Amino acid sequence: MPSAPEARTFAADLPFKFVGGDAAIDLVNTVDWTANGLVDDRLTNYERLIEWASGAELVTPRLGQALMMGRARPKGARQALAKAVALRWTLRRLFVAIAHGEPIPPDALAELNAAVTRAMVRLELAPVRGPSTGTLRWSWAEAGEHLDSMLWPVARSAADLLASDDATRIRECGAADCGWQYVDRSRNGLRRWCQMAVCGTREKSRRRAERNAAAG
Numbered sequence: 001m002p003s004a005p006e007a008r009t010f011a012a013d014l015p016f017k018f019v020g021g022d023a024a025i026d027l028v029n030t031v032d033w034t035a036n037g038l039v040d041d042r043l044t045n046y047e048r049l050i051e052w053a054s055g056a057e058l059v060t061p062r063l064g065q066a067l068m069m070g071r072a073r074p075k076g077a078r079q080a081l082a083k084a085v086a087l088r089w090t091l092r093r094l095f096v097a098i099a100h101g102e103p104i105p106p107d108a109l110a111e112l113n114a115a116v117t118r119a120m121v122r123l124e125l126a127p128v129r130g131p132s133t134g135t136l137r138w139s140w141a142e143a144g145e146h147l148d149s150m151l152w153p154v155a156r157s158a159a160d161l162l163a164s165d166d167a168t169r170i171r172e173c174g175a176a177d178c179g180w181q182y183v184d185r186s187r188n189g190l191r192r193w194c195q196m197a198v199c200g201t202r203e204k205s206r207r208r209a210e211r212n213a214a215a216g
Contacts, residue, residue, distance in 0.1 A: 003089075004085050004086050004088070005038055005089070007037070007039070007041035008037045008039055009040055010040070011040040011041065011042055011044070012044040012048060016030065016042055016051065016052045017029060017194075019194050020180070020181055020182045020183065020194070021183035022158075022161050022166075022183055023056045023057075023153065023154055024155075024158035024161060025091075025170070025181050026052075027087065027088050028088055028180070029180045030042045031043070031088070032179060032180070033180070034178075036177075039177075043081065043085060045077075046077035046078070046081050046147070047068065047071070049080065049084050049150065050064055050067050053067075053150035058150050058153045058154065059149075066143075067144065067147060067149070070147040073147065076147045084148070084150075084151055086111075087151055087154065090108050090112055090115070091112070091158055092181075093105050093108040094108050094109065094112060095170050095181050096181075098162075098167055099171050112155065112158060112162075115151070116155045116158075118155070119151070119152035119153070119156055120156065122152055123138060123141075123152075123156070124138075124139055124140075124141045125137070126138075126139035161183070166185070169183050169184045171183075171191065173194040173199050174192040174199070174203065175194075175199035175202060175203045176203070178199050180199075181194070
């Protein structure tokens, strides 16, 4: 598999956006995929990875605090971040192929299947905490002990999405130098932008300027 491209610029101060309609797509959208390479990568360190996972509701506050202790294990934290970046690239390749009606890259699919296998062996049923009894929920075994455990639900979410009818609704933003993706669940299926207030407005302004320049 082609190695993940390195980001040209990083942006620790930019907030994460959750506009993709799926956690796996939101991971892809943690960097801008421009014609000049990867720009404004928001996954600048392990702490930011946990921040993203918390915002995506993949980890509870309690698990997030446990994972934050990974700062005392810098090598493991760096490895977890590298795995997140590699998974992001794998998902990007798969989602782009689907969005553009291209063949699925077999090496990317094999890598996702491997990630799904690693994740699903950790999935188990566990009792629900609280006063209720006899109620079970899905849980990730020993998640607090594995610094990359926030990637397990990402792999599962990606697999569920790709195996569903929504896979045909995966789109790439129509704006230049964005590259963000989303699941188009609009009623008419004609959504064009990852964020209308950002990319949609920017593209309309650009086209208006081009028309004015041509008319002038």
